[in-house]
């Protein structure tokens with residue numbers, strides 16, 4: 001039988017026929033990062049890439065949903081408009097040349113065994129050690145998920161019974177509300193304080209909400225949409241309070257690479273051991289390398305019990321291209337990423353300066369310390385366009401439609417009206433803050449991860465539209 005011969009001396013012949021030897025150099029190449037991919041030099045973040053017509057949530061979705069007749073800038077969902085790191089494209093092109101898409105081992109080394117962790121897993125661990133100083137990731141306590149949010153959902157399923165509360169400081173990333181809706185838990189919102197245009201945790205309020213029905217707190221580090229890069233002291237205080245009240249910390253660190261100059265990312269996993277042991281960290285290359293559509297993320301804990309409970313709720317199913325893209329990014333994309341982070345930081349400076357000087361109806365607060373997102377207070381724009389009246393009229397309709405993810409009624413906010421108004425009048429899409437918690441009602445979130453020329457065109461277009469209101 002063929003199988004017998006595979007296990008015996010005809011194994012080489014079988015693999016040759018199956019194309020394995022043709023694939024082996026590919027595997028080695030991906031693991032090491034190709035020389036071309038690792039090459040330094042200047043990457044092009046300036047030349048726009050037309051994403052229209054690619055089913056992108058960033059551009060095509062607003063055109064469809066807002067019925068836009070033209071679009072100057074998509075500034076909504078958190079992905080980037082740049083060409084991805086060449087290392088990723090090269091690795092994927094090589095894999096695509098092999099015309100078979102059968103099941104792949106996630107933690108295997110393309111037929112080469114898994115001693116000490118596969119190159120994929122080792123790539124993740126080495127990257128975290130080298131780039132962020134996270135030295136305590138045990139490959140046996142590392143799980144793979146098809147996105148950070150699926151990982152968070154697994155942890156909520158493991159630790160937060162239906163009906164229990166999930167504590168977050170708000171505003172807070174919209175996807176957490178989806179995770180809470182899916183797991184039938186309840187968001188417990190602790191609104192942050194704005195101090196000189198910068199968000200700070202209201203520690204008294206935060207602790208007051210730590211009632212026995214709160215089992216889990218989702219921390220966003222760095223914080224989307226508030227733009228805070230939490231300091232070690234803040235994270236320690238957060239962790240000490242959670243430990244004191246037996247609340248497990250789920251630390252979402254997906255934005256960890258986008259840190260503005262003068263700030264420093266502190267991984268939760270580098271705090272004191274007692275705090276780290278009460279946490280699970282969720283990460284991915286999806287924001288750093290704009291690989292969101294690949295659906296590849298991972299989580300780890302130093303606490304075997306927390307890891308096992310989360311992992312038991314998780315189906316570690318990712319696609320083979322996702323794995324290859326992530327691996328190639330870590331092996332050969334760091335030079336690209338460093339330049340990208342600098343470019344985005346320049347965009348944040350540019351947009352912050354532009355809005356402060358030219359758009360007095362929009363309040364920006366302090367420049368974000370991290371992420372490529374700006375959280376804009378649109379109260380004055382809302383007043384000018386009569387948003388309250390429009391929102392009230394929408395909310396008077398019964399029954400209100402239900403949000404299929406959060407299972408909550410859809411309440412129209414002033415931020416929703418402003419977002420629609422910008423799409424119609426400025427041909428720019430910014431995401432309404434309504435999904436980011438009650439405090440987001442008058443806000444929109446603006447994504448600046450785009451070529452500067454597109455950013456400028458978007459802001460100019462907003463300026464022209466607002467001029468008509470003055």
Ligand SMILES: Cc1ncc(COP(=O)(O)O)c(C=O)c1O
Nearest residue numbers: 078147148149150173224254297
């Ligand atoms: C803080 C945060 N977590 C998670 C996600 C989504 O992650 P994924 O697509 O891997 O589920 C996002 C996307 O914007 C995000 O901002």
